[in-house]
Amino acid sequence: MLVEYGNTRVMCTASVVTGVPRWRRGSGEGWVTAEYSMLPRATNTRGDREAVRGKIGGRTHEISRLIGRALRSCVDFKALGENTITIDCDVLQADGGTRTAAITGGYIALQDAVTWLTDKKLARKPDKILTRSVSAVSVGVVKGQPLLDLCYEEDSKADVDMNVVCTGDGDFVEVQGTGEQTVFDRATLDAMLDLAAKGCKELTGLQVRALLTK
């Protein structure tokens, strides 16, 4: 499936294989992992392919791990049984917020995988696999003003940049805020968290609609 957040376009696909990584074998529990990547021309200036450079950059690693953690928070691994779901998030076009778009779209792809496992009768308790939904937004502070879902141009001017992953019930899964060269006080942090929670709530609504129309 293709998620669009403004001009950002991320392709999210789920793949299921029977079996789990070596360290988890025999546990009766499944696993969910994610891989994030950008096409070289997703941004305005072409970046080198990581396959050509021969290694995954730090930023790519970090984002893949974030997406994986966020999606694993929705899953009951015993119900999944010893199956592995890989969510690929490939950014075709990038204009800010690619990691949060990948989480929100990755959840839809995760649902697809669960539907497929249910149809094929491959999971232990298919209807118990998903315990909650997740969505994610980025929030920034531009000229002292908290703003939701910055595009690239706003993002590069933001003083503070925060990514927030919430469940459909409004709880937090992950909060990552950084000032890099500036700092922020508690009041600003609180305002950003309020805004993020509200944004995630709206996305949850959109996710529900997207799943219904399938």
Place this chain on the structure above:
Amino acid sequence: MLVEYGNTRVMCTASVVTGVPRWRRGSGEGWVTAEYSMLPRATNTRGDREAVRGKIGGRTHEISRLIGRALRSCVDFKALGENTITIDCDVLQADGGTRTAAITGGYIALQDAVTWLTDKKLARKPDKILTRSVSAVSVGVVKGQPLLDLCYEEDSKADVDMNVVCTGDGDFVEVQGTGEQTVFDRATLDAMLDLAAKGCKELTGLQVRALLTK
């Protein structure tokens, strides 16, 4: 210098070279970067050396980047001039909280580098380089109770794990909280932030004392 947080021991060293990475040349501004690494036997079971495996793992990358961002938030790069400071954080013994110990100790090493630059008259405006101090703590929720600076055993039982970097003035530089398989509500998040701010304040006091006794 050697930082100790309980049984965790991290060696933090600063190295200064004249010049900056290629992408920053000619800007008149300096750079600060950090490298984090664990000795293979820092933990209870020996891990493979990353040099032997031929690549840096995702976790190491992520932590090195976090430490770098935190320390850069203290520095006025124009005052530093075109010099690069590298902070090496090598974990000799690990018992939880290695990344936050590395940030707190890395700041002391950063001060050492600034003193050296001042003595050698190599920086543009040596007394303006450091604009603030930073320290960091980890906070967790164990059995519903927010706790400061978990040791490894507590950490592995924690439901939520949060790393917070604060300035000496009590502002936030970075907030990273993750539930992985559980989630947390706003009240818990607020309690963790309060506890973290208090912990960082105490560390700031210890840093001031450490620098005075040199």
Place this chain on the structure above:
Amino acid sequence: MLVEYGNTRVMCTASVVTGVPRWRRGSGEGWVTAEYSMLPRATNTRGDREAVRGKIGGRTHEISRLIGRALRSCVDFKALGENTITIDCDVLQADGGTRTAAITGGYIALQDAVTWLTDKKLARKPDKILTRSVSAVSVGVVKGQPLLDLCYEEDSKADVDMNVVCTGDGDFVEVQGTGEQTVFDRATLDAMLDLAAKGCKELTGLQVRALLTK
């Protein structure tokens, strides 16, 4: 731009940078290169990312080189001047014939790059850069019968597999035919070449139309 050959979908993008690789500097001539890659889920079973494995596979290398050669055959490097055009061909969905789709679509992307260079007045003689057009088809022999543009299922049953790159004028740029475990006689080879030439002629017509409708 997105090329579709049946169910095969390849995204072809051109990027232009001023300057040429080191070995060509000072020659006054430009360069054209291509990079081919498949998304991990382009095929029916998920393949590992080459960036994760840390090296480009032999097949990817070979196809990137083929596309590069084909596209360079259209270009007058002196007219281009010391500019480098990189054509990225990313396979979003694969169902046979990805390399020939990449060449045919890559030519359109190459035209885009030339138009951009013309607008920006960056090339030496913009109207002389493209000396001809290219398109490519695959031909196979299935049960003794030469067939054009095999889909994946036919391809895996083919006895002989041939990729042919032709110019808009009907000349040959590259001919690659392989029997792997079977062999083919001269009459079969001639029949495949006839069919390929006819297929490329049709594609040239489609390319002209695609460029006119922009």
Place this chain on the structure above:
Amino acid sequence: MLVEYGNTRVMCTASVVTGVPRWRRGSGEGWVTAEYSMLPRATNTRGDREAVRGKIGGRTHEISRLIGRALRSCVDFKALGENTITIDCDVLQADGGTRTAAITGGYIALQDAVTWLTDKKLARKPDKILTRSVSAVSVGVVKGQPLLDLCYEEDSKADVDMNVVCTGDGDFVEVQGTGEQTVFDRATLDAMLDLAAKGCKELTGLQVRALLTK
């Protein structure tokens, strides 16, 4: 064994191991693979070792794959049984046509391996393993004239370069012709194919004699 084509000298050696690659286990069928490499000083100017650069270049990969495909076309894998034959082709001195010399000499090495398997009674049906012979030549067009087996100096002046692999019976196994910056019409292609078929026929004669004199 050492093959010489003019000043080109290639050492071709066969190694046999019991067992096959993982993806072929249990099939009852064997496998044949080839590895091509140039000594750093095979050419007139020293090239870097690929082991030092840490990766196999695209050209080396492509040639190794070509040699492997050509030699596999001679083999009945069921008759071979689950054995793997590796043909190493190491270029000691290069003066054009190294890949075709490697195929022609590789076939002799393949015969040696089959003889060894027969003696050791390790194959299923040793006398059925080889179903045909192969040899290969390169053909070029220099100043409009098709020529066989170009040396390096001629090769670098050739407008078109074609490698052709034929069986002892005169059928085609692989045809690879490329114009890179020039193109060629059907008549030229036909003339090159005629010349190649004739050249391979002569080589087949030489191979037979080489095997008889052992």
Place this chain on the structure above:
Amino acid sequence: MLVEYGNTRVMCTASVVTGVPRWRRGSGEGWVTAEYSMLPRATNTRGDREAVRGKIGGRTHEISRLIGRALRSCVDFKALGENTITIDCDVLQADGGTRTAAITGGYIALQDAVTWLTDKKLARKPDKILTRSVSAVSVGVVKGQPLLDLCYEEDSKADVDMNVVCTGDGDFVEVQGTGEQTVFDRATLDAMLDLAAKGCKELTGLQVRALLTK
């Protein structure tokens, strides 16, 4: 444990795992291996981390192999049984003689591992594992004069550099002497060997005392 030779400080740690490398399985015999590494700031100017460069340098490899050979000379592998002992030698501060300090300290760490195996009753014949002790010194010739244990400054001026590993009984395990740009005659070689044997004897005394005081 931490060994100090003048200003050189090396951390030597032993790790024991049940089982042996693949090539030794089923032999009933154990294995001992060593890994040597320098922290980036162990020397006066910061060196790059090998993990960052993505490969182990030649010097590191060579020293790790030397330490491993020296320590294996003390061990009866049948008495050890199928266990693997890894000795990590991490240089925290380097001022000449790091490899010989690593061997001398590594022997103490090896003893610790044997004590641990004895306590856990994991070895076949714990009291027979260690058949002898080893220690090592470096000897150099500075201005024609053989000297023991050169510090970095002396080392860089030495004409000849020799590393000698001896047993507690005064026999030789390894002798490595190199003149690089100068050469040495037999008389000088004999003088260096005498001095080295004497130095190792003293170290054996210190090792015995270190083990007694534990």
Place this chain on the structure above:
Amino acid sequence: MLVEYGNTRVMCTASVVTGVPRWRRGSGEGWVTAEYSMLPRATNTRGDREAVRGKIGGRTHEISRLIGRALRSCVDFKALGENTITIDCDVLQADGGTRTAAITGGYIALQDAVTWLTDKKLARKPDKILTRSVSAVSVGVVKGQPLLDLCYEEDSKADVDMNVVCTGDGDFVEVQGTGEQTVFDRATLDAMLDLAAKGCKELTGLQVRALLTK
């Protein structure tokens, strides 16, 4: 040139380039380096290519460094001027003593390079470049008996293995003796050194004759 020591055959070639590695530029001095490699089928069982494994093994590194040091001991770098000589030693067939054969043959290749530099008038003082000659032998102790130049079968039974590099005047350049699992006393060491010195003297005679017959 091809050196043969019994069944061991090593191809030694010198390549000269103008210029020196970065760290030596502007010094007015040249550099000599060596690269050692084995063809995969040089030994009785085929080894993996290091280029395929993507890294140079520890043994290869160690031997390349040894050959480089030995050959550099013959050279006056100021007389050479800022030129780099690379000696490639490729083992075509291995039956013990490959590294010492490489040094002895490498010296002849080094002489070739010096002759070439003299002819082309590219060196500063061509007749002063070579200050001495080197040759090398391996000595072992088999069943208590010191023996010169062990073949592979003897080598694998040897208790002690020593490589000695001597100058044409009988001085030592490098001495490397190792017992691995056994140890050796001073008398044995002395006997091996005597034997090695005698062996090197004979090789020096052969080198002189080889150079005269060119």
